[in-house]
Amino acid sequence: MALKQFKAESKRLLDLMINSIYTHKEIFLRELISNASDAIDKLYYQTLEMGDTGLDRSDFAIEVAVDREARTLTITDNGIGMSKEELDNNLGVIAKSGSLQFKNEKEQKEDIDIIGQFGVGFYSAFMVADDVKVESRAYGSEESWCWESKGLDGYQISPSGKESRGTVITLHLKEDTEDEQYGEFLEQYRITSLVKKYSDYIRYPIRMELQKSRLKEGTGKDGKDPEYESYFEVETLNSMTPIWKKSRSEVSDEELNAFYKEKFYDWQDPVKVIRTSTEGAATYSALLFIPKTAPMDYYTREYEKGLQLYASGVMIMEKCADLLPDCFSFVKGLVDSQDLSLNISREMLQHDRQLKLIAGRLEKKIASELSVLLQNDREKYEEFFKSFGLQLKYGMYDNYGAKKEELKDLVLFYSSTEKKPVTLKEYVSRMKEDQKFIYYGCGETTERILQLPQADAIAEKGYEMLCLTDNVDEFALKILEKYEDKEFRNISSDDLQLQSEEEKKASEQLEEDNKELLTCMKESLEGKVKDVKISGRLKKHPVCISTDGMISTEMEKVLNAMPAQEKVKAQRVLELNAEHPVFEKLRSLYPHDKDRLKTYAELLYDQALLIEGIAIEDPVAFSQKLCEIM
Numbered sequence: 201m202a203l204k205q206f207k208a209e210s211k212r213l214l215d216l217m218i219n220s221i222y223t224h225k226e227i228f229l230r231e232l233i234s235n236a237s238d239a240i241d242k243l244y245y246q247t248l249e250m251g252d253t254g255l256d257r258s259d260f261a262i263e264v265a266v267d268r269e270a271r272t273l274t275i276t277d278n279g280i281g282m283s284k285e286e287l288d289n290n291l292g293v294i295a296k297s298g299s300l301q302f303k304n305e306k307e308q309k310e311d312i313d314i315i316g317q318f319g320v321g322f323y324s325a326f327m328v329a330d331d332v333k334v335e336s337r338a339y340g341s342e343e344s345w346c347w348e349s350k351g352l353d354g355y356q357i358s359p360s361g362k363e364s365r366g367t368v369i370t371l372h373l374k375e376d377t378e379d380e381q382y383g384e385f386l387e388q389y390r391i392t393s394l395v396k397k398y399s400d401y402i403r404y405p406i407r408m409e410l411q412k413s414r415l416k417e418g419t420g421k422d423g424k425d426p427e428y429e430s431y432f433e434v435e436t437l438n439s440m441t442p443i444w445k446k447s448r449s450e451v452s453d454e455e456l457n458a459f460y461k462e463k464f465y466d467w468q469d470p471v472k473v474i475r476t477s478t479e480g481a482a483t484y485s486a487l488l489f490i491p492k493t494a495p496m497d498y499y500t501r502e503y504e505k506g507l508q509l510y511a512s513g514v515m516i517m518e519k520c521a522d523l524l525p526d527c528f529s530f531v532k533g534l535v536d537s538q539d540l541s542l543n544i545s546r547e548m549l550q551h552d553r554q555l556k557l558i559a560g561r562l563e564k565k566i567a568s569e570l571s572v573l574l575q576n577d578r579e580k581y582e583e584f585f586k587s588f589g590l591q592l593k594y595g596m597y598d599n600y601g602a603k604k605e606e607l608k609d610l611v612l613f614y615s616s617t618e619k620k621p622v623t624l625k626e627y628v629s630r631m632k633e634d635q636k637f638i639y640y641g642c643g644e645t646t647e648r649i650l651q652l653p654q655a656d657a658i659a660e661k662g663y664e665m666l667c668l669t670d671n672v673d674e675f676a677l678k679i680l681e682k683y684e685d686k687e688f689r690n691i692s693s694d695d696l697q698l699q700s701e702e703e704k705k706a707s708e709q710l711e712e713d714n715k716e717l718l719t720c721m722k723e724s725l726e727g728k729v730k731d732v733k734i735s736g737r738l739k740k741h742p743v744c745i746s747t748d749g750m751i752s753t754e755m756e757k758v759l760n761a762m763p764a765q766e767k768v769k770a771q772r773v774l775e776l777n778a779e780h781p782v783f784e785k786l787r788s789l790y791p792h793d794k795d796r797l798k799t800y801a802e803l804l805y806d807q808a809l810l811i812e813g814i815a816i817e818d819p820v821a822f823s824q825k826l827c828e829i830m
């Protein structure tokens with residue numbers, strides 16, 4: 201059977217090319233400038249191959265010009281140009297890329313940086329123009345030709361009078377509509393900012409004659425009013441050499457900081473600049489910055505993480521989210537790689553191994569740089585942690601703790617004994633010989649945690665306690681389970697293992713001796729507590745709440761504050777200090793005055809809740825009871 205060829209409805213295809221593959225019309229300029237740069241590259245390499253032809257790299261340039269009256273935008277290059285056949289083949293055949301072909305033929309050349317590969321970018325001009333004219337004169341040719349098209353209906357090629365080598369593309373911009381202001385591409389600020397945004401690192405100068413304003417000579421001084429005049433000046437719009445491609449010795453810290461502030465709209469220097477480049481399985485350069493403070497919207501849904509992505513000097517994506525894990529979403533910066541499989545529109549990447557590989561390496565690099573900062577510049581790290589520590593702790597907890605190992609040495613918690621933030625490693629290194637657990641307390645502020653009745657016993661033993669003040673903290677530690685084989689323990693949990701065997705026995709005896717009193721109190725607090733016990737930990741305070749089981753009162757608070765969450769309840773235990781005068785009072789009430797004992801039990805329970813920072817159920821009743829006994 202004969203093999204049949206697919207046919208394409210070329211008008212339809214062109215329509216798709218023009219209108220469906222790009223989301224932003226503005227990228228047409230990037231595409232045309234990239235073509236101009238490719239054309240110059242080709243000529244440059246060709247002349248290199250041919251030996252000296254008198255052409256120098258500095259002779260090459262790309263020019264952009266606007267004519268508001270004629271409503272045209274022109275892009276001129278002095279690159280390799282196109283012959284009549286090339287105009288026909290390259291611009292008349294969709295998806296034919298002369299650039300890709302050129303690149304493939306020269307594959308052995310190392311630093312060839314040709315951008316084009318799909319053979320479609322040129323057609324993006326029709327998103328904004330209703331007439332496109334390409335006048336071109338191929339290098340070394342005697343003739344020049346003009347290709348012209350109004351879009352879907354086809355194109356014409358006719359002789360042109362272009363005298364110099366290269367290509368001039370003239371776009372006649374579409375009329376403005378209610379939805380689209382094509383005229384904006386005639387504004388110089390729009391053109392200059394588009395060049396900066398997408399084509400800043402094109403290797404050849406992109407020049408434009410800009411209209412400027414200056415003080416008229418002789419005015420503005422000696423009592424004369426200032427008068428201004430406009431004048432024209434040709435300016436190079438792009439910076440050409442990417443700062444990340446310069447060697448370390450060529451770029452000062454100040455330059456890097458200035459670059460960061462300008463590109464990423466920050467007014468402060470970053471706390472850390474990370475430069476990295478790799479060759480091999482994935483070839484890329486990255487320039488990353490860790491900001492000093494979190495942007496206003498950082499901890500909101502509006503914040504978008506991501507790194508800028510460049511391919512061969514052209515900006516492809518402003519925020520490539522896949523390059524950063526959530527735990528490091530605060531990192532700003534860019535990645536430049538030639539190896540990425542771009543999507544035809546250059547707006548997306550194919551989710552390939554390459555991208556994953558780069559993302560994985562960057563993640564490791566960021567983690568190791570943070571760890572170096574922590575070791576070498578504690579003050580700076582603490583400053584950083586104030587802004588982004590919360591994110592690292594979320595990162596530990598997120599995704600069932602998938603990144604907990606990577607992050608556990610980067611988090612800090614305030615220490616009760618050191619009176620400053622410490623790492624888990626530091627805590628463990630200071631643990632007392634007989635100390636079993638890493639103790640922590642939870643609350644709104646460190647001051648309140650330090651005042652918790654449960655903290656007294658820890659302090660008395662000379663143990664260190666971590667103060668957890670962010671909602672996520674306890675969850676992060678719970679998911680970590682252990683650090684260097686040491687379990688974490690909330691100071692409010694029922695089993696702190698602080699008592700010696702003798703002390704334990706004494707408590708059990710006391711418990712036994714007061715069994716009926718405790719049972720009576722438990723019945724008075726029916727539904728509120730799981731148990732009423734003699735405490736082994738209280739020193740100064742008469743009562744405290746401890747919890748039995750996985751959920752602490754702090755976790756209960758956090759979980760119940762979440763809108764869709766099913767309500768949870770910590771298993772509360774009311775602990776009594778048998779050494780406290782209040783306990784004597786309780787003993788004196790039982791069994792003669794059970795009503796009063798009930799009131800006391802309720803008051804003490806509410807009091808314990810207040811100390812924990814938990815709202816009491818019925819403040820009015822609490823106040824009445826208090827007055828009653830007064």
Ligand SMILES: Nc1ncnc2c1ncn2[C@@H]1O[C@H](COP(=O)(O)OP(=O)(O)OP(=O)(O)O)[C@@H](O)[C@H]1O
Binds near residue numbers: 291321
């Ligand atoms: N200014 C120019 N000078 C010389 N040749 C050009 C110029 N502009 C376009 N061409 C030729 O036309 C071809 C098609 O251009 P087009 O922009 O459609 O695709 P591309 O640049 O090859 O690929 P991509 O779609 O990835 O940008 C190019 O490969 C190149 O051979």
